[in-house]
Amino acid sequence: MGYASCCGPLHAGGAAPSAERLMRSRFSAFALGDAPYLLATWDPETRPDSVELDADTEWKRLFVEETEAGGPFNAVGMVTFTAIARGPEGRIELRERSRFRRSDAGGRWVYVDGEAPQ
Template sequence: MSTPVLPCPCGLPATYPDCCGRFHSGAKQAPTAELLMRSRFSAFAVGDSAYLMRSWHSSTRPGRLDLDPAQHWERLEILATERGGMFETEGSVEFRAHYREGGHTGSLREHSAFSREAGAWVYVGPLSPVEFD
């Protein structure tokens, strides 16, 4: 009996290995800011802090990242994108990320800046204060 392949946490209609898993493994680079955002959400969902650090702009990357194992990222909504295409160098993505922690549910809303560094899309940081619901 084979192990079932789960859908990607980012919400796109593909399996994790065929979607964000290929970015996490380093086999491919996210070609757009939105796909990088989706892959970063999936990295939070699967606990891949190494990918999160690699995909963070060097000027804003923290010295370390400790993920909370009690926080489970469950669903991502892309609310808006601006620029960030395959042939661009900057873009932004507004999103809402839903999570569960300690029996409670909540969401985080952020409008994030992305840019290319050494040719790869990376997360720069929030463009406005992060909102928690």
């Protein structure tokens, strides 16, 4: 699925239909340097005041390894992923189990937090 059909509509203000789609759109936002989108899709209860993106890090690939719930009939969801990037020191591999929930504002999916998977 290309940017125009996957993440582009979400970056333009559309609602993600699932936690996984929100995860993919957030990865694309990291790749594009779109800090406002990252903040807008972060749960207000856990959202930082700002997001500092490293201009020297180039995000290359996202591998979604597992999803738990996070669909149209769920209130919460989990997405385990590995993101691959290239930075000044070489290859970067970030693995996370991210938690998502539907926000009270229109039922939109938001990122809550993440941790290294067991």
